[in-house]
Amino acid sequence: MDAGGAAGMAVADTGATGVGDGSGAWLAAAGPAARAATRVLARSGVDQRDAALRAAAAALREKAAAVLEANALDLAASTARAAFRDRLTLNEARLESMAGGLEQIAALPDPLNRELAAWTRPNGLRLRRVSTPVGVIGMIYESRPNVGADAAGLCLKSGNAVLLRGGSDSLHSARAIHAAMREGLRAAGLPEAAVQMAPDADRVHVAAMLAANGTVDLIIPRGGRSLVERVQREARVPVLAHAEGLCHTFVHRAANPEMARRIVCNAKMRRVGICGSTETLLVDAPVAATLLPSIVADLRALGCDFRADERARAILPELPAATAADFDTEWLDAVLSVAVVDGTEAALAHIARHGSAHTDCIVTEDADAAATFMGGLDSAVVMWNASTQFCDGGEFGFGAEIGISTGRMHARGPVGLEQLCCFRYEVRGDGQVRL
Structure with a gap:
């Protein structure tokens, strides 16, 4: 397939809801679909989620030529200096690393429904703190196309739906990678709305995600200082961010x-x-x-x-x-x-x-x-x-990372499966009533 054919395949198979008309209509449809997908993911078994990850890894390998051709289009359009071109560049080894990362995530223990603590009160009530998904994650990233695969893999394993908004520099690559993730979801019988990607790199999608309180549960920006500062300044949604890597x-x-x-x-x-x-x-x-x-x-x-x-x-x-x-x-x-x-x-x-x-x-x-x-x-x-x-999620044994957090929230350093979970309390009684 020539480069134009690869790009055409990727564009047609984005799975994005809405069109890139600058209206922000994408999130209006994608958000509720992601919320519905979280309910399916939360009830799914870990074997089903792992099967989706392994199928996505297989699809990345199968579509390696098309992904590399799409990446070649991004590189041809890029005017970035050498270090940033390196971040943008995919090759066979990096594609294999992405696929291997998905398989490593699949091999990790299920992060959901873990008993984090348990105790009994004097009145006989039995309490458990149990890990649960965060919900809908908004992932805003720039030039590194592998971020889409890492974020999708970690969110899927941890039962979260993810809305991806990549940068213009890596748009063709990101679309091709997203197509492989959707193929994995289809193969495992999970909703494709669990991993959605904005139809283009229009900044209107960033603004919509930052304002989507009630639709998006957590925003994770991954990029340069200007992106992170904008997200922290404008977000009406909780943000898990990293500062510069100085x-x-x-x-x-x-x-x-x-x-x-x-x-x-x-x-x-x-x-x-x-x-x-x-x-x-x-x-x-x-x-x-x-x-x-x-x-x-x-x-x-x-x-x-x-x-x-x-x-x-x-x-x-x-x-x-x-x-x-x-x-x-x-x-x-x-x-x-x-x-x-x-x-x-x-x-x-x-x-x-x-x-x-x-x-x-x-x-x-x-x-x-x-x-x-x-x-x-x-x-x-x-x-x-x-x-x-x-300092890398894969090197820490997380399979991948969704970012490096330098904040003071529960997640610091490479953010993996555990950091993408929150918890609920389960209380069991024998008819107790409060006096």
């Missing part, structure tokens, strides 16, 4: 030098456009003169550029000087801010001043220093001797 790696004076070099290179350069990429390197002063030159040489060989403070430039004068704003910048590119600090407390102070409470790491062989560092942060994820790029 992640730090601190190389402590007791770090194993080879380990530090390996971790920093991976944390920064494995994929520079993801939110778990390290954006700032902090090096402890006692080892900066010996270790910083080798770390910089390693990174430079991988194509990294730098923004360094005065103390780092005293060691390596050729490094570009950092401006006041650089340590507050999420580069999402092959650029690293570098600072020399005086010990763990100074590193903690720097992170508190500039960080976004996403993911921060210490590299050290000193367990006491690691404990001080990890206990002194309020970040959603803190790491010891591991690349910050491990």
Whole structure:
């Protein structure tokens, strides 16, 4: 099939209700259909939901050529810089990762109807707290097409319906992936309205979802700062959001030098456009003169550029000087801010001043220093001797993630099945009446 044919297949098979006329009519029909689907999902057995996930994974593999052709259309139209093109790009390995992620979600225990707590009152009433779906999730995302598959898979397994609004950059890819998810629902006998996608990337759909109190139970934005800030500012629906991924790696004076070099290179350069990429390197002063030159040489060989403070430039004068704003910048590119600090407390102070409470790491062989560092942060994820790029739902064993939460709600870090559930109380009595 040529690229035009792939796009035509994807557009015709969106399953979206309404048309892309800018009127917001899509949500008026999609919302009630999603609500009805939640009632079916909540009563469905986990075997049926797992069958839908496995069938969707099979459909992704079967339609791999069409999905890649659709992605080629998005890439051809994109003018984004290299790091963002990487986020947009699909290939056979990434498609297989998406399909494998759906199968991993299917293999996880059922998150629904779990007994979270149980107790008996003095009057004989027996109470249980039991996990239940949230309901209808509104997922607003931008350029990463795999987000649609991850969100749909996690919502389906946890009994939630999801309304997807992708960005214009990845629209063809998202439509093709959505078609595979619908095929999985059909194969398992579950309502296709459980996973719906806006018919286009018109911003009117975002506005409608943000105002849909009573129709949408939770909004999850996944994208850049402007998107998240708009959602938080305008939403009339609860929001589960993440801030920027301004992640730090601190190389402590007791770090194993080879380990530090390996971790920093991976944390920064494995994929520079993801939110778990390290954006700032902090090096402890006692080892900066010996270790910083080798770390910089390693990174430079991988194509990294730098923004360094005065103390780092005293060691390596050729490094570009950092401006006041650089340590507050999420580069999402092959650029690293570098600072020399005086010990763990100074590193903690720097992170508190500039960080976004996403993911921060210490590299050290000193367990006491690691404990001080990890206990002194309020970040959603803190790491010891591991690349910050491990902040990922799949790497955490969640199968996938619907986002990384840096808020202070029940969900922090990678958001998986457990975080997409709420609970109800079940009370059982023997005729008790309240006096």
